Amino acid sequence: MARPIHFELxxxxxxxxxxxxxxxxxxxxxxxEGAPYxxxxxxxxxxxxxxxxxxxxxxxxxxxxxxLGVDDIDTSMTEVAAAGATLVSPKIPIPxxxxxxxxxxxxxxxxxxxxxxxxxxx
Numbered sequence: 001m002a003r004p005i006h007f008e009l010x011x012x013x014x015x016x017x018x019x020x021x022x023x024x025x026x027x028x029x030x031x032x033e034g035a036p037y038x039x040x041x042x043x044x045x046x047x048x049x050x051x052x053x054x055x056x057x058x059x060x061x062x063x064x065x066x067x068l069g070v071d072d073i074d075t076s077m078t079e080v081a082a083a084g085a086t087l088v089s090p091k092i093p094i095p096x097x098x099x100x101x102x103x104x105x106x107x108x109x110x111x112x113x114x115x116x117x118x119x120x121x122x
Contacts, residue, residue: 002076005114006067007040007052014038017054029054060089065102067112073099076113080105093120 011017018029018038028041038054055061070076073091080103081087088110089102098116105111 002068002070002113004050004066005069006050006112008061008065008067008112009040009052009054010057010061010063011054012057014054014056021054060102063110065110065112067100067114069114069116071115073101073113073115076115077101077103080111080113085111093122095120095122 009017014031014036021027021040022029025042027043029038031037032039032053036056040052040054042051043049052067068076077087077091084106085103087101087103089100091099091101093099096118098114098118098120101113103111103113
């Protein structure tokens with residue numbers, strides 16, 4: 001089963017975007033370990049919703065992306081390809097966090113897959 005767990009919004013000016021979302025929605029936005037990626041806490045964990053990130057707009061992040069949490073990323077990648085999706089990113093390790101991959105669905109939407117695993121190393 002896949003469930004939405006994260007969103008990624010492409011931005012051209014991270015400081016401007018962070019100011020906009022912090023002021024408009026009260027989101028807490030912090031840069032992640034010096035990377036060009038800003039983590040978004042959109043509300044308290046005790047309320048419905050998901051957190052996400054702002055990322056520099058690029059060919060890899062041209063449009064907003066929903067990231068789905070999965071139990072087995074390899075199986076999920078095989079299943080989405082068999083269903084007609086196009087894999088656009090291989091499984092990538094995120095040290096101390098897990099694995100991610102991206103695909104484009106049959107309608108051209110980019111979707112992320114994420115399998116949590118804190119034991120992942122580079």
